[in-house]
Amino acid sequence: MPHALEAENLQLWRAERHVLRGVGFALDAGECLQLRGANGAGKTTLLRAVCGLLYPDAGRILWEGGDVRADLAAYHARLIYIGHEPPLKPDLSALENLRFWIGVRQAVPRPALEAALERVGADRWSRRAVRTLSAGQRRRVALAALALLAVPLWLLDEPTTNLDADGQQLVGTLIDEQLARGGLVLAAGHHALRVAAARVRSLELPLG
Amino acid sequence: MSWTWFHRLGSPPYVYGLARRLTPWFAWGAGLLLLCGLYGGLVLAPPDYRQGNDFRIIYVHAPSAWMSLMVYTTMAVAAAVGLIWRMKVAHAVAASCATIGASFTFAALVTGSLWGVRMWGTWWEWDPRLTSELILLFLYLGYMGLRAAIEDTQRADRASGLLAVVGVVNVPIIHYSVVWWNSLHQAPSVMRLGKPTMPPAMLLPLLIMLAGFTLLFAALLLVRLRGEILNRERTAAWIREALEA
Amino acid sequence: MGSAPSAAAPSVTPQPDAARESGTARGAPALTAAGLVLLRDLTLAFRRRGELLQPLAFFAIVTTLFPLAVSPELSRLREIAPGVLWVAALLAALLALEFLFRDDAHDGTLEQYSLSGQSLAWLLLAKTAAHWLLTGLPLALIAPFAAESLGVSTGLAGVVASVAVGTVCLSLIGSISAALTLGIRRSGVLLSLLTLPLSLPVLIFGARATELAIRGLPYTAPLELLAALAVLGVTLAPLAAAAAVRISLE
Numbered sequence: 001m002p003h004a005l006e007a008e009n010l011q012l013w014r015a016e017r018h019v020l021r022g023v024g025f026a027l028d029a030g031e032c033l034q035l036r037g038a039n040g041a042g043k044t045t046l047l048r049a050v051c052g053l054l055y056p057d058a059g060r061i062l063w064e065g066g067d068v069r070a071d072l073a074a075y076h077a078r079l080i081y082i083g084h085e086p087p088l089k090p091d092l093s094a095l096e097n098l099r100f101w102i103g104v105r106q107a108v109p110r111p112a113l114e115a116a117l118e119r120v121g122a123d124r125w126s127r128r129a130v131r132t133l134s135a136g137q138r139r140r141v142a143l144a145a146l147a148l149l150a151v152p153l154w155l156l157d158e159p160t161t162n163l164d165a166d167g168q169q170l171v172g173t174l175i176d177e178q179l180a181r182g183g184l185v186l187a188a189g190h191h192a193l194r195v196a197a198a199r200v201r202s203l204e205l206p207l208g
Numbered sequence: 209m210s211w212t213w214f215h216r217l218g219s220p221p222y223v224y225g226l227a228r229r230l231t232p233w234f235a236w237g238a239g240l241l242l243l244c245g246l247y248g249g250l251v252l253a254p255p256d257y258r259q260g261n262d263f264r265i266i267y268v269h270a271p272s273a274w275m276s277l278m279v280y281t282t283m284a285v286a287a288a289v290g291l292i293w294r295m296k297v298a299h300a301v302a303a304s305c306a307t308i309g310a311s312f313t314f315a316a317l318v319t320g321s322l323w324g325v326r327m328w329g330t331w332w333e334w335d336p337r338l339t340s341e342l343i344l345l346f347l348y349l350g351y352m353g354l355r356a357a358i359e360d361t362q363r364a365d366r367a368s369g370l371l372a373v374v375g376v377v378n379v380p381i382i383h384y385s386v387v388w389w390n391s392l393h394q395a396p397s398v399m400r401l402g403k404p405t406m407p408p409a410m411l412l413p414l415l416i417m418l419a420g421f422t423l424l425f426a427a428l429l430l431v432r433l434r435g436e437i438l439n440r441e442r443t444a445a446w447i448r449e450a451l452e453a
Numbered sequence: 454m455g456s457a458p459s460a461a462a463p464s465v466t467p468q469p470d471a472a473r474e475s476g477t478a479r480g481a482p483a484l485t486a487a488g489l490v491l492l493r494d495l496t497l498a499f500r501r502r503g504e505l506l507q508p509l510a511f512f513a514i515v516t517t518l519f520p521l522a523v524s525p526e527l528s529r530l531r532e533i534a535p536g537v538l539w540v541a542a543l544l545a546a547l548l549a550l551e552f553l554f555r556d557d558a559h560d561g562t563l564e565q566y567s568l569s570g571q572s573l574a575w576l577l578l579a580k581t582a583a584h585w586l587l588t589g590l591p592l593a594l595i596a597p598f599a600a601e602s603l604g605v606s607t608g609l610a611g612v613v614a615s616v617a618v619g620t621v622c623l624s625l626i627g628s629i630s631a632a633l634t635l636g637i638r639r640s641g642v643l644l645s646l647l648t649l650p651l652s653l654p655v656l657i658f659g660a661r662a663t664e665l666a667i668r669g670l671p672y673t674a675p676l677e678l679l680a681a682l683a684v685l686g687v688t689l690a691p692l693a694a695a696a697a698v699r700i701s702l703e
Contacts, residue, residue: 015360346649357637
């Protein structure tokens with residue numbers, strides 16, 4: 001049986017720099033892989049390559065045994081990628097942002113949106129313009145997107161940045177739930193994730 | 209049917225060597241044809257019954273104008289190959305084309321303008337051919353501007369390649385809209401090139417010049433391509449071997 | 454590394470959970486997705502109403518320049534009116550292009566669109582439609598007033614129609630060059646250099662339709678050519694823009 005997600009010997013150059021030097025891993029349902037490495041080791045690059053934004057110079061990404069390049073749209077429909085900065089518009093409220101962001105991908109009834117925001121502790125400020133929110137609060141809006149969007153693969157870049165202890169615990173809980181459902185999580189970052197340790201493996205990227 | 213030739217063309221060292229071996233052939237061929245064509249055009253061909261000797265600039269103007277389009281098309285085809293098959297050498301070809309094409313376009317404009325002085329008495333006339341040629345020059349400048357503005361070579365390759373493809377789709381639309389525009393405002397141009405009534409003594413040198421310009425383009429392209437490949441692969445090990453050889 | 458596949462590992466599909474199943478399906482219908490993209494851009498623009506006026510004010514100022522530079526005589530102005538209106542509309546549309554994708558590229562929205570599982574070209578077409586509703590359509594609606602100030606009082610319906618269809622083409626062509634110049638600092642001049650040569654057919658047909666309309670002659674022929682360009686643009690431009698956006702994300 002093929003692995004759910006597999007990266008084979010990824011090689012990637014950025015200009016003169018050989019950023020990814022033969023990176024590979026395999027992930028099965030219900031597993032979390034934490035990407036570690038010094039700044040500039042290529043954690044973000046690897047995440048972006050795995051989600052198909054970057055085109056590796058060599059190597060393949062396989063989803064359930066098939067090359068994701070064969071049908072990128074179908075692969076994208078199965079993943080969510082959250083980068084350093086959540087993709088939020090300062091002029092819209094947290095609720096509006098979430099509605100437009102998730103709504104483009106799947107139909108979400110309003111009660112579900114509100115429930116997700118409440119879950120991440122955003123119910124009291126969900127109607128304020130994102131411009132007025134703190135960095136940690138914006139992160140929490142992104143967590144609400146995770147809670148809402150039912151996709152098997154999560155790709156998270158530094159998911160606990162800017163979050164307080166309570167928020168970090170929330171990230172751990174959300175990841176635990178995702179793994180319990182048989183989902184997969186690929187997370188870049190140094191902070192220990194507060195999840196059941198047995199399911200988390202880690203991959204150290206050497207500095208190129 | 210074997211595809212090895214196609215894969216070999218994707219390898220910079222192979223293409224570099226091929227370009228080095230082929231350059232002299234094209235260069236000598238171009239030189240020979242251009243000499244023959246110029247002698248035929250400037251000495252052997254009879255003067256035109258209306259324009260006298262003025263028409264002889266056609267032997268530089270028409271091939272330049274022809275090449276300006278052909279180079280743009282070559283550039284777009286190379287860029288499309290590079291975009292579709294992610295072939296770096298194809299992008300290097302496209303990048304090498306731009307300056308050559310812009311130079312041919314500029315030459316066509318200058319010679320057209322010189323011709324205009326004798327024919328119309330002005331340096332510039334809004335003639336559809338000259339106008340299209342001017343717009344083509346803007347397309348080349350846009351391509352070169354976009355390349356220059358993007359620092360990362362790979363992104364510059366892909367973005368400017370896409371622009372070349374968009375441009376080549378637009379070139380016929382632009383050309384026909386300019387002709388349509390011109391037909392509204394003035395009588396058809398006096399500058400009729402390659403009219404079928406041209407006597408063989410005039411036509412033959414023109415065809416030789418066309419072939420000569422095409423070979424000249426090929427030779428220039430190969431020289432520039434080698435420079436482009438050297439620059440892109442400057443950290444690769446094969447470069448040292450190639451330079452020592 | 455890599456772990457040995459075990460028989461006990463739950464497979465990723467099929468999902469037991471009902472909510473999971475909706476996630477592994479293709480998600481929201483394309484029409485809903487495009488509608489949301491459009492609605493989002495309109496909402497955002499409405500939150501910053503002041504900026505909407507800028508291209509219109511620019512259009513008004515440019516048309517004002519001509520009487521001052523050429524002559525206040527209406528008979529002379531009437532003669533150059535189609536050209537003035539079209540060059541002003543072209544420049545105003547160009548000015549607005551810089552903002553078409555810039556914010557969305559900056560905050561990661563374009564990245565999310567390209568990872569949404571929806572067709573990126575389709576979502577960009579919705580964005581371009583919003584851009585036209587916010588700049589092209591208002592330009593077409595104020596064009597008759599600018600025409601009046603140039604001594605033109607006939608054929609205003611033709612002026613509106615030609616500017617409306619022409620700006621559709623300009624928004625589409627502009628979406629390609631705006632996407633190509635993403636991530637380039639101080640891209641304004643380059644954006645013009647890329648857009649203007651490609652816009653020439655639009656200018657030629659648009660100005661001709663306007664001229665014929667003003668003179669009271671039938672103007673459907675150039676308008677139809679303009680409409681043909683718009684149809685060609687709707688089919689091809691979003692594909693090119695999507696490719697350009699993907700390149701900018703690499």
